[in-house]
Structure formats: structure tokens, C-alpha cells
Amino acid sequence: MDCIFCKIVNGIIKSDIVYEDDKVVAFKDINPVAPVHVLIVPKKHIESAMDLNGEDFNIIGHIFSVAKKLSKDLGIDKDGFRIVNNCGRAGGQTVMHIHFHLLGGRDMQWPPG
Template sequence: MADCIFCKIVAKEMNSKIVYEDEKIMAIEDINPVAPVHILIIPKKHIASLDAVTDEDLELMGHIQLTASKLAKKLGLNQNGYRLVNNCGSWGGQTVFHIHYHLLGGRAFAWPPG
């Protein structure tokens, strides 16, 4: 998608601090962190939101979850806990319509999230 900021980041047309990358996904530092650790995990394939995921994306979605867990362990977040968030749709808080997950850690989180 030509106008998608995450597609531009994945294509390396825009700079970002890459934390992890493989053939399927990229993880970058959020430019407006809400926690001491705030990483965005972005699939390289453009998928607008969780509602647009299909059976074809099952392996990719599992890969995102497993990579989030590995990154959390690598960053020491698993010792006290962390949060993995996906916002779906405008009422769900999604502002960039390219599916992505927020890996948050380094502090305690409240529930409900607000």
C-alpha cells in the first residue's frame, strides 16, 4: 500500500529503529512509547486489521506471537510480565490500518486498560 506508513517502514523507505527482522516480520521501537519498553511488531505483508486476517495468515499470526514471546525473554520482560496488544478498528484504538502488535513492558500495567 503506497500510503501506509508501516509498509514504508518495512520497505525501508522511512527510518526506524529496528529491534528484530526476519523474512515475515519486523519489530521496531515505537516513536511515542507508553512504557519503558514499547516495541511494534509488524508483518511485512499488508493486512489492514485483525478483521482482515484469513486462514492463509495462520502461520504468520502464530509467528508474530512466538516472536513476541522470544523478544520479551530477550529483553528480560518475562521476569515480571509484559503486555501484547492489538488494536482493531477505530473504536479499538487502531490508528494505523496495517495490523501490528504493541509489546509493552518495564512497568506494571492496570486493568482495565482504559
Template sequence: MSTNCVFCKIISGDIPGHIVYQDDLVVAIEDINPQAPHHYLLVPKKHIATTLDLSEGDETWLGHLYLVAGNIAKEKGFAEEGFRVVNNCNAAAGQTVWHIHFHLLGGREMSWPPG
């Protein structure tokens, strides 16, 4: 855990976050600036700054995170119409919090390319 990281503070309970799912590996919270009717952030409980900082052994929680994304989409009722899972790595890609996380978006038509 990082003492300056907003996601680490949500995970530890030091600051509030609207948690929609959590287990031993990941936490899913509602995005405070949603870009779709359904917009959740899937955050590993292990502090890793960016995708470039992944290491051997991270495959377990990363694969689990995608299972969680699908389960949330099913539970919230937007799985069948489709959804997107996005990870931004570094500032030019739009990363603003330096704790790896994945955006789960659904409930609207998605365009391509995304931005």
C-alpha cells in the same frame, strides 16, 4: 505492500524505523510514542489493514509473531516480570495505522481493565 502505509514504508526501507528484530514474516520496531519502558510494535510484512481482514493462511505469521514477542521480551530482560501484547482493531479501539500490528509492552505494572 501499500504505497501509503507508514509500516510498509519502514519495511521496504523507504523511511527509517528503529528495527529491533526482523525476519521473513515480521518486523519489530520501537514505538515512537512509548507507553511503557519497553514498547515495541510487531508488524507482519504482509499488508493487512485490520484484524477483521485476516484470512486463511495468516495463522502462520500470527503464531510466529507471538513467538517473536516472547523472544524480544526475554532478550530485553522483561519477560519474567511480565508483559502485554495488544492489538487494536478500528478507530474506536485506538487503531491509528491501517496495517495490522501488535504492541508489546513491558517494564512496568499493567492495570486492568486497560482503558
């Protein structure tokens, strides 16, 4: 598979991993748009939110649980943070492996762009 996130999950490409368990890997974004910018990626390859099926919905809940833990670990829980999932090309998804951006450490603007 030629998926960059699968390569990170499998240790083929090194990344600055901040969290890992049996379901997900979280690592620092190489092009951060905030002082804290972490990607949370399921180990199972799922292309986008449109490809989720019944057995995948538990992983989404787990991702939000990990985001909550990381927000505390990274010190952004008190002031607030943003969790973003881009879906499809027009939605801004550039890597076709579902992932969630955990952003914090600055005031977020709306609309996001």
C-alpha cells in the same frame, strides 16, 4: 501504498528496528507508553484482524513467537508483559496495518483505558 508501516518494512522510513526476519519487523514505538514498547508488524500488508484469512493465521502465531523471543531479549519475560492488538477506529487502531504492541518494564493496569 501510503502505509507508514509498509514504508518502514521496505526501508523507506527509518526506524529503530529490534528484530527482523522474512515475515515480520519489530521496532521501537516512537511514542512509547511503557519503558519497553515495541511494535511487531507483518511484512505483508493486512489492514486489521478483521482482514485475516486462512493463510494469514500462521503469521499471527509467528508474531507471538517473536514476542516471546523479544520479551527475553528485552528483559521483560520474568516480570511479565502485555501484547496488544487494536482493531478498528473504536478499538484504538490508528495505523491500518495489523500490528501488535509488546509492552513491559512497568506494572500494567486494568482496565487499560
